[in-house]
Amino acid sequence: MTELKYLSGFGNECASEDPRCPGSLPEGQNNPQVCPYNLYAEQLSGSAFTCPRSTNKRSWLYRILPSVSHKPFESIDEGHVTHNWDEVDPDPNQLRWKPFEIPKASQKKVDFVSGLHTLCGAGDIKSNNGIAIHIFLCNTSMENRCFYNSDGDFLIVPQKGNLLIYTEFGKMLVQPNEICVIQRGMRFSIDVFEETRGYILEVYGVHFELPDLGPIGANGLANPRDFLIPVAWYEDRQVPAGYTVINKYQGKLFAAKQDVSPFNVVAWHGNYTPYKYNLKNFMVINSVAFDHADPSIFTVLTAKSVRPGVAIADFVIFPPRWGVADKTFRPPYYHRNCMSEFMGLIRGHYEAKQGGFLPGGGSLHSTMTPHGPDADCFEKASKVKLAPERIADGTMAFMFESSLSLAVTKWGLKASRCLDENYHKCWEPLKSHFTPNSRNPAGPN
Secondary structure, three states, rough: OOOOOOOOOOOOEEEOOOOOOOOOOOOOOOOOOOOHHEEEEEEOOOOOOOHHHHHOOEEEEOOOHHHOOOOOOOOOOOOOOOOOOOOOOOOOOOOEOOOOOOOOOOOOOOOOOOOOOEEEEEEOOOEEEEEEEEEEOOOOOOOEEEEEEOOOOEEEEEOOEEEEEEOOOOOEOOOOOEEEEOOOOOOOEEEEOOEEEEEEEEOOOOOOOOOOOOHOOOOOOOHHHHHHEEOOOOOOEEEEEEEEEEEEEEEEEEEEEEEOOOOEEEEEOOOOOOEEEEEEHHHHOOOOOOOOOOOHEEEEEEEEOOOOEEEEEEEEEEEEEEOOOOOOOOOOOOEEOEEEEEEEEEEEEOOOOOOOOOOOOEEEEOOOOOEOOOOHHHHHHHHHHOEEEEEOOOOEEEEEEEEHHHHHHHHHHOOOOHHHHHHHHHHHOOOOOOOOOOOOOOOOO
């Protein structure tokens, strides 16, 4: 496949036109009486018209036919997609899933939409407040089918297999160790090349932002220039048998037919676009003296709530880095959190749990549920002679953290058949080291 081109910059005002139609962007205005090449002008709004400029999101698309050119939507089976957070009783236990099983193509062909499975979530779609975490498990490309989400933004984390994503703005190739964000209302279709698996964080009513850096300064963490935006590309393709547009609306799925490909945008401009990011570009901040910094220093993107400093959802990674903290227990500390923490593993071995937590699986530590290193990790990290060391080489773990109390779905607890019933046992060997007669027991250093 020809290498794809991209624009760069997070949230930038961009403009792009397919080189097959030079001059297809109108000059000096958004909505001329007659557009160049007799295209239709269509605005896609990602925020209210009257939002402040700093948060106002919209793009203008110049297309062969407007997106309204479709037959009526009809309800379809939503499979394992749900927003019913009361399917099963709450479960405050530590939960861990073995790698989610990908259906075999030889047994049943499953594309991205058919392979969506809601694992957990909270909030209310109709009031634009909440999140959902989905797993996608697929083995075939979307043929003459596209999807768009009226409920929120998708942050997609591929774990196994590359994703070639067609959007109204152009094409993106997203590989494991990269992420992409498809924002609310944007139509897209995904080609896959093998049995494919990944994770999705969906946020309702807000968009992802770069976290504020505070005293870190002007540079660090995920730098804006490393976010890539597709360039305009179109296909003028008739589909006599009908092209299916699938819409997720109020948590339900609907389908409509049209006669042409929806990827008929010849040119566009604006700041409301899909984008991707390579996690290897994250500039890591870490402790260089003592103690374990809070994991918020590893935040890539945040979806803010109305409460200052509190996120509806954060996307956090645990990338390869140096560990140099002196006189310190270096793995993650034992913790009870007012936030909910879902973790996934793209590759490698997570430092706090070398066994059991595997690529393609996950864990959920709910609000105020205690968690931390397993017994083996604690014993080793408490006794090792400290020296500068590389941490997490060959590994990429991540966390979806939310201020909401997440409810697990019936699929997550039962139908997936991947729940690890023995997870709690990793802490059972923990034993007391209390020395009531010696405040300063001998240590390794």
